[in-house]
Amino acid sequence: MTPQLDRRAFLKLAGATAVVAACGGATATASPSPSGSATAAATPKPTGTISVYSALNESTNNELFKAFTSATGVNVQVLPLAAAGDLQTRITAEKNNPQSDIFVGGSSEFHDPLGKQGLLEAYKSPNAANLKAEFKEASGLWTGWYTGIFGFISNNDRLSKELGGKKPSTWDDLLDPAWKGKLVLPDPIKTGGGYIFIATQIFRFNRDEDKAMAFMKSLHANIAQYVATSPGALLLIDQGQFVGCPNWSHDILTEKTKGNPVDLTVPPDTGFEVGAVSIVKGSKNLPAAKAFVDWVLTPEAGALNVKLSNRGSTVAGVAPAPGSPTLDQVKLVAYDRQWATDNKTRIQQKWQQAVGL
Amino acid sequence: MRSLRREPVLLLALLAVIALVVLFILYPQLQVVFAPGPSGYADFLAGGTWLRPLRNSVEVTLLSTTTAVALGFVYAYAMVYSHMAWKPFFRIVGILPLLSPPFVVAFSYLLLFGPRGIVTYGVFGQSPVIFGLFGIWGVQTIAYFPFAYQLIADVLSRSDARMEQAARNLGAGPWRVFRTVTLPLSRPGLGAAILTTAIYVLEDFGNPQIIGGVFTVLPTQAYSLISGFGDFTGAAAVSTILLLLALGLYVAKIRLDGGRAFVTISGRASSMPRPPVPRTVSAACFVACLALAALLILVYGTLVVSAFTAVFPTNLSFTTRHFEFVATGTNGDALKNTLVFSTVAAGLSAVFALFAGWLVQRGDWPGRGVLDFLLIMPAAIPGIFFGIGYLTAFNQAWLDWVDRGWLIILAMVFWNIPVGYQAAVAGLRQIDRSLDEAATSLGASKLRGFRDVLLPMLGGSLRVGFVTTFVRAVTTLSVVIFLFTPATTVATIRIYQLVNDLNWGGATAFTVADIGMAIVALIVFAVLARGRIALGAARA
Numbered sequence: 001m002t003p004q005l006d007r008r009a010f011l012k013l014a015g016a017t018a019v020v021a022a023c024g025g026a027t028a029t030a031s032p033s034p035s036g037s038a039t040a041a042a043t044p045k046p047t048g049t050i051s052v053y054s055a056l057n058e059s060t061n062n063e064l065f066k067a068f069t070s071a072t073g074v075n076v077q078v079l080p081l082a083a084a085g086d087l088q089t090r091i092t093a094e095k096n097n098p099q100s101d102i103f104v105g106g107s108s109e110f111h112d113p114l115g116k117q118g119l120l121e122a123y124k125s126p127n128a129a130n131l132k133a134e135f136k137e138a139s140g141l142w143t144g145w146y147t148g149i150f151g152f153i154s155n156n157d158r159l160s161k162e163l164g165g166k167k168p169s170t171w172d173d174l175l176d177p178a179w180k181g182k183l184v185l186p187d188p189i190k191t192g193g194g195y196i197f198i199a200t201q202i203f204r205f206n207r208d209e210d211k212a213m214a215f216m217k218s219l220h221a222n223i224a225q226y227v228a229t230s231p232g233a234l235l236l237i238d239q240g241q242f243v244g245c246p247n248w249s250h251d252i253l254t255e256k257t258k259g260n261p262v263d264l265t266v267p268p269d270t271g272f273e274v275g276a277v278s279i280v281k282g283s284k285n286l287p288a289a290k291a292f293v294d295w296v297l298t299p300e301a302g303a304l305n306v307k308l309s310n311r312g313s314t315v316a317g318v319a320p321a322p323g324s325p326t327l328d329q330v331k332l333v334a335y336d337r338q339w340a341t342d343n344k345t346r347i348q349q350k351w352q353q354a355v356g357l
Numbered sequence: 358m359r360s361l362r363r364e365p366v367l368l369l370a371l372l373a374v375i376a377l378v379v380l381f382i383l384y385p386q387l388q389v390v391f392a393p394g395p396s397g398y399a400d401f402l403a404g405g406t407w408l409r410p411l412r413n414s415v416e417v418t419l420l421s422t423t424t425a426v427a428l429g430f431v432y433a434y435a436m437v438y439s440h441m442a443w444k445p446f447f448r449i450v451g452i453l454p455l456l457s458p459p460f461v462v463a464f465s466y467l468l469l470f471g472p473r474g475i476v477t478y479g480v481f482g483q484s485p486v487i488f489g490l491f492g493i494w495g496v497q498t499i500a501y502f503p504f505a506y507q508l509i510a511d512v513l514s515r516s517d518a519r520m521e522q523a524a525r526n527l528g529a530g531p532w533r534v535f536r537t538v539t540l541p542l543s544r545p546g547l548g549a550a551i552l553t554t555a556i557y558v559l560e561d562f563g564n565p566q567i568i569g570g571v572f573t574v575l576p577t578q579a580y581s582l583i584s585g586f587g588d589f590t591g592a593a594a595v596s597t598i599l600l601l602l603a604l605g606l607y608v609a610k611i612r613l614d615g616g617r618a619f620v621t622i623s624g625r626a627s628s629m630p631r632p633p634v635p636r637t638v639s640a641a642c643f644v645a646c647l648a649l650a651a652l653l654i655l656v657y658g659t660l661v662v663s664a665f666t667a668v669f670p671t672n673l674s675f676t677t678r679h680f681e682f683v684a685t686g687t688n689g690d691a692l693k694n695t696l697v698f699s700t701v702a703a704g705l706s707a708v709f710a711l712f713a714g715w716l717v718q719r720g721d722w723p724g725r726g727v728l729d730f731l732l733i734m735p736a737a738i739p740g741i742f743f744g745i746g747y748l749t750a751f752n753q754a755w756l757d758w759v760d761r762g763w764l765i766i767l768a769m770v771f772w773n774i775p776v777g778y779q780a781a782v783a784g785l786r787q788i789d790r791s792l793d794e795a796a797t798s799l800g801a802s803k804l805r806g807f808r809d810v811l812l813p814m815l816g817g818s819l820r821v822g823f824v825t826t827f828v829r830a831v832t833t834l835s836v837v838i839f840l841f842t843p844a845t846t847v848a849t850i851r852i853y854q855l856v857n858d859l860n861w862g863g864a865t866a867f868t869v870a871d872i873g874m875a876i877v878a879l880i881v882f883a884v885l886a887r888g889r890i891a892l893g894a895a896r897a
Contacts, residue, residue: 051843058858077843082857088587090839093748097757099842110587187571189406190581224472225488225570228577229584231859232567235464238859239670241473255859261671344586345404357571 046291049075055084055105060308074288084110098282101289107273115141121279127297135314144274147312151249151266158243167265179222182243187226199340200271203333213354220355250310268331381771385746392593401594414574421497422555429505435642437513450650455828458849463567465659488570508550516542518631525632549779556736596742603737663865679866695848699830702769707822714781736775740835769830777822784818
């Protein structure tokens with residue numbers, strides 16, 4: 001670039017870069033559609049590219065989709081946002097002209113409303129036939145392929161120094177005044193995780209909402225802060241800003257394996273999420289999208305996801321990650337997902353009143 | 358009206374501006390406003406969950422705006438009037454907060470001033486409650502005073518030195534000159550700065566999200582409704598409440614500006630130097646700026662240190678692997694996209710804003726007030742809804758041939774119009790109408806008068822528009838989060854993804870790379886424009 005460029009030349013340059021960007025982008029986004037072959041119509045072999053909206057972690061995305069491509073030959077163009085609500089909103093906003101074929105990851109609570117709005121394509125994968133009913137939507141709008149269990153993260157140094165190294169063996173242990181000012185919780189108003197924690201308490205007290213609210217109120221006395229995102233709360237414990245936090249077990253394990261001075265406990269009577277996969281209605285490559293759903297429900301994909309993300313698999317026979325809790329080992333509450341969804345606003349408001357926020 | 362009838366070109370230009378504003382500001386936003394429907398609004402309003410966030414928003418906006426504008430004024434005054442040393446240094450440090458993407462910087466405050474913060478606990482052994490009102494107040498003050506500084510400095514640097522010299526010659530002391538001449542002359546700029554800062558603060562969601570805790574403000578509520586629960590309807594209702602608040606700010610701004618004339622550039626140009634300020638004032642300015650700069654360096658230094666350490670703050674061993682990570686895969690493309698989109702958007706936005714500002718400020722056609730409001734409105738729209746509005750409005754099958762990058766560029770152009778527009782209006786207000794009237798009475802068309810007479814004098818406004826739009830485009834996450842595609846991923850999206858992935862090292866390295874790239878770009882612009890674009894708006 002010569003230093004003699006004047007303003008006009010600069011504008012030309014800006015225009016040119018824009019054109020270059022436009023051309024470059026156009027070639028990159030043009031998705032090869034399965035070339036119309038009449039022979040393949042009977043049993044369409046999945047080809048081409050699918051666009052996947054993924055709420056999974058980045059490291060999981062990269063490895064998982066690579067494995068899918070090598071298993072099926074279908075390419076994946078991934079749009080990663082580890083915030084399932086953002087993706088749900090995006091799919092809703094794009095309903096006139098869907099840009100995605102697959103929505104993968106995130107609790108089924110984020111997929112279910114899309115199905116009810118008619119934005120998902122029902123597909124009952126043969127690989128989902130043996131899944132428990134609670135792991136899938138009856139008409140096939142979404143299918144659960146992994147599970148996450150709610151646990152408790154603690155900062156090792158501060159736990160041993162300030163609480164004698166005593167981890168909570170029940171949720172009620174967190175009411176001990178020794179925890180005062182040392183706990184954080186994902187905000188039940190702002191995060192799915194925080195809300196699942198309250199709902200879990202309600203189910204733990206056999207749907208006695210007053211008892212559950214009394215628990216939340218006592219817990220509130222010990223809680224220093226409600227954090228706006230679940231991962232954000234983990235970061236605070238990693239740094240030792242606070243000592244402990246109820247959070248997702250798999251994410252806690254991942255933080256631990258990264259070398260952070262933290263540990264995982266899973267108190268009994270805890271809640272869990274079902275991570276889902278769904279096909280977006282209007283998919284431009286339905287055979288490949290179905291192939292994707294089939295594939296994530298294979299034991300191989302399940303095992304890979306377990307290895308990459310420490311989550312559990314819904315597929316029978318897939319071994320859990322080392323050190324990770326499984327649905328059979330952990331004592332779970334009878335978590336009624338539908339009830340929890342339907343009563344969300346009411347429970348949130350009741351909680352706000354109980355703790356005076 | 359008469360001039361419009363006489364000049365069909367002017368009329369066409371006006372209609373084009375109106376069409377663009379309606380298409381790219383009003384129409385997408387209406388998609389969001391109408392999304393909940395009457396029953397959606399009724400349900401949401403009856404729920405009452407918005408009352409406390411509304412009160413919190415008003416409270417924190419009042420507090421943060423007051424302190425941010427006060428500090429911004431001090432910084433601007435020091436840069437424009439005082440003879441303090443190290444001005445180039447202060448200028449660069451002063452733009453750092455403008456260049457920083459959301460989220461990551463808020464985490465830096467936490468690392469420094471949190472319960473186990475490096476400063477608070479490490480140095481002073483205290484575990485303060487940073488979360489809540491006081492935390493947000495402090496953080497937003499630091500984050501937004503540079504915006505106020507940019508706007509105020511632009512106005513101060515163009516106020517007429519002759520007035521001040523005259524006042525001094527008539528025997529007024531420096532303080533009296535400041536109070537009775539400088540301050541009143543900078544009133545339009547101050548009004549614009551207060552309004553703009555207030556709207557930025559009102560709309561800020563990165564800082565309250567990290568520092569706020571349960572102190573929920575409207576943007577964090579809206580964002581959480583989407584992010585945590587996919588509740589678009591409720592979120593759109595919250596966004597509409599925000600818009601109404603901004604309308605209130607706008608009305609207040611009109612009152613504030615009053616009816617006084619603020620002409621300081623008249624037909625006879627002057628190149629008189631500003632009256633000298635006392636040595637003590639310069640020294641005080643230096644100390645104040647140094648304190649503010651030290652604070653900023655501490656905050657951004659933490660990011661740089663994090664980017665070069667294995668796991669900050671638990672494992673402080675030096676590493677370059679985070680930067681190696683930034684150089685891998687498609688990360689480089691994200692940085693390139695940011696640069697291209699932001700540069701194009703800044704150019705388009707600055708020129709369009711200036712032209713629109715002239716049409717409104719110098720025009721005599723009816724309905725100018727409506728256009729004026731529409732051009733200010735984007736500043737009041739939370740970026741996330743600007744993005745959703747664009748996605749809803751323009752994600753149409755018949756538009757699929759258009760590259761998605763243009764959607765992002767257009768969103769950046771129109772979301773950032775208010776800054777350039779307000780700078781243009783403030784600039785025009787200080788130029789005597791007799792100047793362009795002289796041109797028109799000599800036979801020039803209005804358009805020619807604009808091009809040949811006014812435009813050369815509005816370099817400052819154009820600079821503010823370009824630079825501010827560029828840095829806001831570089832740093833925006835919320836506008837693009839619903840518009841990006843894999844091929845049009847930008848740096849802030851990557852940072853957001855890394856933060857969500859708890860890749861703190863990668864996120865800080867990406868932030869440092871992004872800020873570094875923006876600074877280099879601004880230097881290149883300055884060179885290309887032969888020094889007419891300064892780093893930051895203020896050229897003392």
